[in-house]
Amino acid sequence: EKFSLGLTGGIGSGKTTIANAFQALGASLIDTDLIAHALTRKDGLAMPQIREEFGDQAISDDGSMDRARMRALVFNDSAAKLRLEAILHPLIRSQTEQAAASATGDYLIFVVPLLIESGNWKQRVDRILVVDCAEEVQIARVMQRNQLSREQVSAIMRNQASRQERLAAADDVIVNEEELHLLQAKILTLHQHYLRLAAKKSG
Ligand code: ATP
Incomplete structure (x- = not known):
């Protein structure tokens, strides 16, 4: 089993951006958001169960899960x-384990938005890398990228x-x-550290 890093951070912190930089250096990325997305596309593996559990209201005209509708549903209904x-x-x-x-990279990076919130994930990975940034920066990025209000972004962050x-x-x-280019030295130093840990783990 390869050395594995869990990469996490709040919404808009830059998980994908930073993960891509490590991938360019030779790590294998496994992005749980992309996997979740694929599962809920038209003909995605989760779609039969979602239809059975939530009915046709959960399905968009194009056959994928109606994300906006499901987001609204689960936001106020913890059951x-x-x-x-x-x-x-x-x-x-x-799918993640598959x-x-x-994976053929030097080590694995699991990108998991809610890694800290999940005991299972914390146990699964050898090491945790947090992409950190000021909450003001997160809010500004997500407002711009997703065309959301400050209050909408804050509500997500509170969860x-x-x-x-x-x-x-x-x-x-x-x-x-x-800017990303100013972070490259730090990324390279961490990558070299992970390569050493990966070599140690593989014996
Ligand atoms: P989410 O959890 O919402 O999927 P994320 O943590 O994966 O987000 P990214 O998608 O990597 O974050 O970044 C969020 C936004 O901020 C993107 O539009 C990205 O281009 C921008 N961004 C990320 N890092 C930087 C940076 N260092 N400088 C400028 N913009 C950045």
């Missing part, structure tokens, strides 16, 4: 949220672990508040 997670989480987990088993909780669980931290 519905658990029902959806009971469908998605085992599928995400098995991807891990066939996630706090910056302090994430930092407390971190083995390594990248503060993503400057």
Whole structure:
């Protein structure tokens, strides 16, 4: 089993941006958001169960899960949220492990938005890298990218672990508040450290 890094951070912190930089250096990325998305596309593996559990209202005209509708449903209904997670989480987990088993990179990076919030994920990875940034920066990025109001972004952030909780669980931290090229040296140093840990793990 390869050395594995769990990469996490709050919404808009820059997880994807930073993960791509490590991939360019030779790590294998496994993005649980992309996997979840694929599961809920037209003919996605989760769609039969979602239709059975939530009915036709959960399905868009194009056959994919109606994300806006489901987001609204689970936002105010924690029982519905658990029902959806009971469908998605085992599928995400098995697809993740399949991807891990066939990955060819020097080590694995699991990109998991809610890693700190999940005991299972914390146990699965050898090390945790947190992409950190000021909450003001997160809010500004997500407002711009997703065309959301400040209040909408704040509401999402209140449902996630706090910056302090994430930092407390971190083995390594990248503060993503400057341009990417200014972070490259830090990324390279961490990558070299991970290569050494990966070599040690593989014996
Ligand atoms: P989410 O959890 O919402 O999927 P994320 O943590 O994966 O987000 P990204 O998608 O990487 O974050 O970044 C969020 C937005 O901020 C993107 O539009 C991205 O281009 C921008 N961004 C990320 N890092 C930087 C940076 N260092 N400088 C400028 N813009 C950045």
